[in-house]
Each structure stands twice: as structure tokens, then as C-alpha cells.
Amino acid sequence: MTLTIDFSVILILIAGIWQFRAPRRAKTGNLTAAFALMCAFFLVLYRNGILDAGVVILSLLGGAIAGYAVARAVSMIQIPAMVAFQHGAGGVAAFLVSLVELTRSSHALEPVSEISGLLGMTIGALTFSGSMVASAKLSNRMRQTQQILPGHQMLLWWNIGGLFFVGGLSFYITSELVWVVYLIQILLSVLFGILFSVRIGGADMPVLISFLNATAGLAASFCGMVIGNQLLIAFGATVAASGSILTHVMCKAMNRNLFRVFFPKTVKKNGAVGKKASTVASPPPHAANHSDPEEINAQEPFTKAINIIKQAHSIIIVPGYGMALAKAQTEVVELANRLIAGGSTVQYAIHPVAGRMPGHMNVLLAEAGVDYDMLVEMEAINPEFQSTDLVLVVGACDVVNPAAIDVEGTPISGMPILMAHEAKHVVCCNFDEKPGYSGVENPLYSNGNTILLAGDAKKTVQRLLDALTEKQSGEMPADKTDQDSTPDAVQALSRAKRIVIIPGYGMALAKAQFDIVELGNILQQKGAQVDYAIHPVAGRMPGHMNVLLAEADVDYENLIEMEEANPGFAETDVAMVVGACDVVNPAAIKQNGTPISGMPILMAHEARTVIVCNMDKKPGYSGVENPLYDNENTIMLLGDARLTAKKLIETFQAEGG
Structure with a gap:
């Protein structure tokens, strides 16, 4: 009977996850998965009893109030940092429970349970510290670029060796001193999490977030093994599997080897990259023929952009993290709807790592009411850029940076990008022409077919919207x-x-x-x-x-x-x-x-x-x-x-x- 109930709860969880495949059902899927977790929680309480109801109630209230307060306070911009923080919280829970079970003297653990507890404690601790570093980077509380210490690679290998040594030693030490060994293991795990996450930055952050998702689930699964809870094992394994798949997808999108993400080769300084990159990715031959060059060059950038937008029949919008920072998604969607009403074809090109976590742009645009059918993934949209009249870049840089193709030795070299530079015209609504998260100069800005409208993306897009409204109102008959x-x-x-x-x-x-x-x-x-x-x-x-x-x-x-x-x-x-x-x-x-x-x-x-x-x-x-x-x-x-x-x-x- 116990197995039947457990499998039923697991099936409810899987049914919730299954609904994530379709964006329109994702909200229901989230509620279904939450219901499964609630069922699991009450099953654990029922089967194990409650020694102190007051502690349980206070813990529930404290967690619920804190979670509600955070959810209310966190904006869409802060979601990636919050997700990283939540992974860290999961890691803390896993290593604390594992530590308690390993140090309890009331019963002896089987070898498999002891090994599982040690792994749960180790992985949970490194997930915690790695997630805290990732959250600090994503919330701008730490420098977001790679931070490489002197002898960083050697420090990591020594740390890994220390983890194996101390972990093995814990099986032979006396029970009176084993807690000291476990404490050293936790400190080494925390240090390892800091060392491997602090050197990750730029466009590799979504890979780190996905990986920490997997390790949090893995730690929970090992924690479930040490306490003998089938539901926790299944739920943790599900999270670990989904995080691993997502990590693979992110690495593929970045054209990265996972090993090289965490143990990167030393990259060249990018001071000269911008000059070298600025000579590449010249505009396609047809760009100069789309409009009269003399007429366009005689106009101010904003006027040029308006004229090009008015002439464009096919338009691709490329959103990026700058759009999220400016909270410009609503204005972008209004502009797109205006263009559609005027007879233009509009699509949104979504790069897998645009933003600071997987699916960041999808969530923002869905929040603004974009039909999911208008969101096109990179592989599907790239062949269309050459025949597109206009690409409107809103707060994106690295994901449209041609240097990823043409310049070697940079943090984004070899990364697949959206081929925006191949379009007839490009209008960039970015804050400035500084490099993106990777620190690599973007030659797209200096291309002959690109107009940069520098400034706050929300204000820029609103100006475009207002100008188009005035233009269309000006087309009324004279009377x-x-x-x-x-x-x-x-x-x-x-x-x-x-x-x-x-x-x-x-x-x-x-x-x-x-x-x-x-x-x-x-x-x-x-x-x-x-x-x-x-x-x-x-x-x-x-x-x-x-x-x-x-x-x-x-x-x-x-x-x-x-x-x-x-x-x-x-x-x-x-x-x-x-x-x-x-x-x-x-x-x-x-x-x-x-x-x-x-x-x-x-x-x-x-x-x-x-x-x-x-x-x-x-x-x-x-x-x-x-x-x-x-x-x-x-x-x-x-x-x-x-x-x-x-x-x-x-x-x-x-x-x-």
C-alpha cells in the first residue's frame, strides 16, 4: 500500500512536469507539481509522526511568510538571482539533514546509506556556496565577469583531492571525532563551490544555473537515501535529471564542453578584441540597396530608424537582458502589435541563453502577452535573417555579436549567435555600445547597416511607438x-x-x-x-x-x-x-x-x-x-x-x- 501511495504522488509530479511542455499549460503544471510536493510533505509527517507540533507549525509559518515576502518583492529582473538562491537553499537543507543523520548515535547506518549521506552532505554544501556566488553575480553584488585566482586550476584539483581524502577518512575515524572530519568535508565542499563558480561569468551563467539545479536535485536524492524516503529520492532524481538535460541544452546552445565551462582554458585579454572584431561581419551586399544611402545618411539616427521601420515588411525582434533591465517588454510588444496592424510580419528571435537564466526572455514576453507562436528559436530563425528587412535588437549584445564567429580566444568564441547582422537593416535599442556580459566588443554596432539608438530601451521604444503613431495619424486626409x-x-x-x-x-x-x-x-x-x-x-x-x-x-x-x-x-x-x-x-x-x-x-x-x-x-x-x-x-x-x-x-x- 505504501508503494502504491508513493507511486501515485510521483505520477502526479510527473503529470505536472509533463504540462511544462506547452507554455499555455505551464501554470497548471506548476500547481500540479506543487500539489504533489504538498502530498509528499504530509505523507512524511504522517508516517514519521510529530515530536513537537509547535516547532513544525512555527517552521511552516516562518517559511511561508518568508517565501511570500520574497515572491512579492522580487521583480522579473531578479528572478535569475532568486532561482540561484533557491538552489542554494535546497543545498543547505540537503547537507544539514545528511549531517544530522551521519552524526546520530542512536543507530548504525548501512554502508550504502553512509556513502549516500556523505555525498548528500558534500554535494549539498558545494551547491549552497556555488549558488550563493551565482546569486551574488546575477544580482550585481559581485563582479559578473570571470574571476580567476593565481593558481586557480591547481587550487581546484587540490580541493578535489582533499574532498576524496577526507571523505574516505570519515569511514575509518572513531565516532567521537567523526564530526570534526565531517566539518572539514563541509568546509572543503563550500570552498570548492566558491572556486568553481567564481571563475564562471559572461554568457556561461545560464549553464552554471542549470548545473546547480542538477546538483541541488542530486543532493536531495542522496539525502532521501540516507533517511530512507522514497519520495525524496524520486523527486530529487527528477530535479537532477531535468537540470542535467537543461545543462546539456545550454552547453549545446553555447557550443561549450561542460568540462571547459568549469575548467576553462586561460583566455586572451579582450582589450584588442574590439579592434580586431570591428573589421569583421560587414553588412550584406543587399543592405545598401534597400534604401537610398544618401537620403538615409542625411538624416538623424532616430529619423533614419523610423523611415526604415515604416518601409520594413518583415521584422525580427531580438530581446535581451537589457530589455529586462529596462522593463521594456510591454512597450516592445505594443510596438510589435502596431507594426503588425500596419501590415508587417513580426517575429521574436529567442537565443537559448539570452538573459540570465534559461527561458528568461520567454517568460518576460509571455508576461507581456506575446502569442507563443511568435517566439522562434535560434535554429529556426537564423536562416530567415538574410531575407529580413529589419532586425530590432532590444537590450541584446553577446547573442548577436559576430565576434563569436570571427574572433578566436574570447569568452564567446564559437558560441552560436542570432545572425542579426545578415539582415538588410539593424536597429539597436541598447543602452550604449559597451561590450555585453562577456566583455567582448560587438562589431555589429559599427556595421553600415546598423543604427544604434543609445539610451534606456523602454524610453527608446516608446519614442518609436509615439513617432509611428504620429506618422500614421498624419496620413489622414487633408480635411x-x-x-x-x-x-x-x-x-x-x-x-x-x-x-x-x-x-x-x-x-x-x-x-x-x-x-x-x-x-x-x-x-x-x-x-x-x-x-x-x-x-x-x-x-x-x-x-x-x-x-x-x-x-x-x-x-x-x-x-x-x-x-x-x-x-x-x-x-x-x-x-x-x-x-x-x-x-x-x-x-x-x-x-x-x-x-x-x-x-x-x-x-x-x-x-x-x-x-x-x-x-x-x-x-x-x-x-x-x-x-x-x-x-x-x-x-x-x-x-x-x-x-x-x-x-x-x-x-x-x-x-x-
């Missing part, structure tokens, strides 16, 4: 560009007793649902009746608009279907279109032979006033021009729907204040 239509829209909304808001896919792209609902709530407080008219095919799937508006806490009773909404438009004061086109296009009624001819639409054009909050006047998904935009009763507020809504909100709040 619309000479004046800001916002006052007209505010006046119409202020007088309206009945308002119908019509959401569309553009609202989803702009992530404007929260702002639109906030505006709707303000109008309701002013005495207007506000409803949301839902077309059955608005968005990209059935119920798309319903889900978005429900997410923004719209009362279900305020969502009205097309058949119910259409008879009331003639009595509606304002129909407010937000990112919708085809579903309100009168051409579906009046023109034959188009892709939407005969399609039922929302009769927004019958309202007394129509306010259109769309990106531009271009046709919708069908490609059919929309005559609604030119109606006498239509007010056009072109640009990002979210920004338009915010402007309207601010105007009403100012009036109310």
Missing part, C-alpha cells in the same frame, strides 16, 4: 489632419443619452479593452446608457469580444448581440467603433461582388453620430474600403485605440476635476 477631432468626440459623448460601443480585432491588438470599459463607466456615471454591440465574427474566433470585455468586468447584460442591437441604432446618439471595420462596413449591403457582400453587419452608420477609434482608414481583413469613414456624421480618431481611449478619459477626468 481631417488640420484639426484634432477629440473635442468633437468629447462633445458628442457628453451630450449622448444612449451610446453603443462596437469592439473589434483592433481593440484586441491594442489591448484597449480595459481603457474602453473605463471610458464606458465614466459615461455611465454622467447619465448615459452604455451598451456593447457584439458581431458574431468580430475578432479571430467566436466569442473573442465577449471574453475580452468579460476580462475587463463588463456586466454580461450590457453585451447585446447583432440582432438585438441593429433595430436600436437609428435611436442611438453615438455609435463608438473601436478597432472594428468589416463588421460595420456598409459596403456589405450596398456593393455586390466583394468578399463581404451580403454579410450581415452592425448598422452603426444609422446612429446620429459615429466615432471611429481605429488605427487608420485602411480596409479591414476583407480588403474592402469602408465608406463609413467618409460619412458626414462620422468623427475619426485615428491611431492606437488604447491611446485614443486614454486621451478621452483624461479629457473627461479633467472636466470633472
Whole structure:
């Protein structure tokens, strides 16, 4: 029965880990794995009894409060350092439990258990010290580059020899003195962890993090053997296996031998590397032909970048640790959505070691709402760079550094990189042109096809976003560009007793649902009746608009279907279109032979006033021009729907204040 229960808990853990294979199920997988660990915890308490309930409760409360406080305080930037710290905490737990079991005089240990305890104590102690060094490096409390001591290699080998000697001696020493030997073993293990981790820096840090993940699991597994706990053995082995696989993946991504990561050859100083590297990786021949060189060179870098972005049809965004530091992921995603709405193809190129831990960029972009299908791994994206109009580098350096290919003897020599320099144009939104984590100068910055927009990545990307918004607003017809239509829209909304808001896919792209609902709530407080008219095919799937508006806490009773909404438009004061086109296009009624001819639409054009909050006047998904935009009763507020809504909100709040 005991084995059956244990295997059931292990299967729950495996089921949780299995869900990690799909990003959309990862959160559920995490909760499933946590449930398995909780079950294991209560099983251990049940089987072994509780000698002092007060100590257990206080320990649980202390750990829970500390964990909650850390989780609340740690930002996405600090996650790599926190992960390293957690590995160290696991190492401490493993070596303390192993030490207690080895020094207990109440029972004699079997040889296998004694060996397991010694290994658990040794590996746990070196995991602790190595993780603390890694955490200090990642949190900038230590110099992040390699730190090599005089005779470092010899010190490591002597340390390893000492571990084997003292460990072997512990089997022959008397029980009265064995604790002294164990203490020496722990000190040697801690020293070894410091010696091997302190010399690792630069782009090899993700390898170190993965390796420490494996050693923490291995220490826990040996700890489980010494205390005879099957669940701890299985859980620890699972962590060790996953960490080992991840270490292999990281080494492959870095084109590194694991032995050479921890026992690297002496590298050349990089003072001259930048000069040598600056002569390599010249821009591809087609780069100069994409735009008129004289025209581009006559412009300021920012203006050049805007013009190139406007011309680009295919765009690859390369995020890096600088994006994380600047907390620019939300602005990057907004810019990408703007470019997609303008007809460009956008992908995100993910280098396996971008950031400070495996999957760092994936997590940041997922947090910002990027569809996982838009994230492309290095092997898949590299062949596409040559045919790409523009690469937008945001806070990345080493992972796009051509010196890794062309210069020998550097910390990144031989490391596979994202081949950004092969694109027609490269725009770098980096803080400056200093070397990255590896300390190797990046010749990409001096290439003829590269524009460096130095400064805080968040501010730079926001400037690009604002400039593109102004540019697109400037494309309105002459009669619309000479004046800001916002006052007209505010006046119409202020007088309206009945308002119908019509959401569309553009609202989803702009992530404007929260702002639109906030505006709707303000109008309701002013005495207007506000409803949301839902077309059955608005968005990209059935119920798309319903889900978005429900997410923004719209009362279900305020969502009205097309058949119910259409008879009331003639009595509606304002129909407010937000990112919708085809579903309100009168051409579906009046023109034959188009892709939407005969399609039922929302009769927004019958309202007394129509306010259109769309990106531009271009046709919708069908490609059919929309005559609604030119109606006498239509007010056009072109640009990002979210920004338009915010402007309207601010105007009403100012009036109310």
C-alpha cells in the first residue's frame, strides 16, 4: 500500500512536469507539481509522526511568510538571482539533514546509506556556496565577469583531492571525532563551490544555473537515501535529471564542453578584441540597396530608424537582458502589435541563453502577452535573417555579436549567435555600445547597416511607438489632419443619452479593452446608457469580444448581440467603433461582388453620430474600403485605440476635476 501511495504522488509530479511542455499549460503544471510536493510533505509527517507540533507549525509559518515576502518583492529582473538562491537553499537543507543523520548515535547506518549521506552532505554544501556566488553575480553584488585566482586550476584539483581524502577518512575515524572530519568535508565542499563558480561569468551563467539545479536535485536524492524516503529520492532524481538535460541544452546552445565551462582554458585579454572584431561581419551586399544611402545618411539616427521601420515588411525582434533591465517588454510588444496592424510580419528571435537564466526572455514576453507562436528559436530563425528587412535588437549584445564567429580566444568564441547582422537593416535599442556580459566588443554596432539608438530601451521604444503613431495619424486626409477631432468626440459623448460601443480585432491588438470599459463607466456615471454591440465574427474566433470585455468586468447584460442591437441604432446618439471595420462596413449591403457582400453587419452608420477609434482608414481583413469613414456624421480618431481611449478619459477626468 505504501508503494502504491508513493507511486501515485510521483505520477502526479510527473503529470505536472509533463504540462511544462506547452507554455499555455505551464501554470497548471506548476500547481500540479506543487500539489504533489504538498502530498509528499504530509505523507512524511504522517508516517514519521510529530515530536513537537509547535516547532513544525512555527517552521511552516516562518517559511511561508518568508517565501511570500520574497515572491512579492522580487521583480522579473531578479528572478535569475532568486532561482540561484533557491538552489542554494535546497543545498543547505540537503547537507544539514545528511549531517544530522551521519552524526546520530542512536543507530548504525548501512554502508550504502553512509556513502549516500556523505555525498548528500558534500554535494549539498558545494551547491549552497556555488549558488550563493551565482546569486551574488546575477544580482550585481559581485563582479559578473570571470574571476580567476593565481593558481586557480591547481587550487581546484587540490580541493578535489582533499574532498576524496577526507571523505574516505570519515569511514575509518572513531565516532567521537567523526564530526570534526565531517566539518572539514563541509568546509572543503563550500570552498570548492566558491572556486568553481567564481571563475564562471559572461554568457556561461545560464549553464552554471542549470548545473546547480542538477546538483541541488542530486543532493536531495542522496539525502532521501540516507533517511530512507522514497519520495525524496524520486523527486530529487527528477530535479537532477531535468537540470542535467537543461545543462546539456545550454552547453549545446553555447557550443561549450561542460568540462571547459568549469575548467576553462586561460583566455586572451579582450582589450584588442574590439579592434580586431570591428573589421569583421560587414553588412550584406543587399543592405545598401534597400534604401537610398544618401537620403538615409542625411538624416538623424532616430529619423533614419523610423523611415526604415515604416518601409520594413518583415521584422525580427531580438530581446535581451537589457530589455529586462529596462522593463521594456510591454512597450516592445505594443510596438510589435502596431507594426503588425500596419501590415508587417513580426517575429521574436529567442537565443537559448539570452538573459540570465534559461527561458528568461520567454517568460518576460509571455508576461507581456506575446502569442507563443511568435517566439522562434535560434535554429529556426537564423536562416530567415538574410531575407529580413529589419532586425530590432532590444537590450541584446553577446547573442548577436559576430565576434563569436570571427574572433578566436574570447569568452564567446564559437558560441552560436542570432545572425542579426545578415539582415538588410539593424536597429539597436541598447543602452550604449559597451561590450555585453562577456566583455567582448560587438562589431555589429559599427556595421553600415546598423543604427544604434543609445539610451534606456523602454524610453527608446516608446519614442518609436509615439513617432509611428504620429506618422500614421498624419496620413489622414487633408480635411481631417488640420484639426484634432477629440473635442468633437468629447462633445458628442457628453451630450449622448444612449451610446453603443462596437469592439473589434483592433481593440484586441491594442489591448484597449480595459481603457474602453473605463471610458464606458465614466459615461455611465454622467447619465448615459452604455451598451456593447457584439458581431458574431468580430475578432479571430467566436466569442473573442465577449471574453475580452468579460476580462475587463463588463456586466454580461450590457453585451447585446447583432440582432438585438441593429433595430436600436437609428435611436442611438453615438455609435463608438473601436478597432472594428468589416463588421460595420456598409459596403456589405450596398456593393455586390466583394468578399463581404451580403454579410450581415452592425448598422452603426444609422446612429446620429459615429466615432471611429481605429488605427487608420485602411480596409479591414476583407480588403474592402469602408465608406463609413467618409460619412458626414462620422468623427475619426485615428491611431492606437488604447491611446485614443486614454486621451478621452483624461479629457473627461479633467472636466470633472
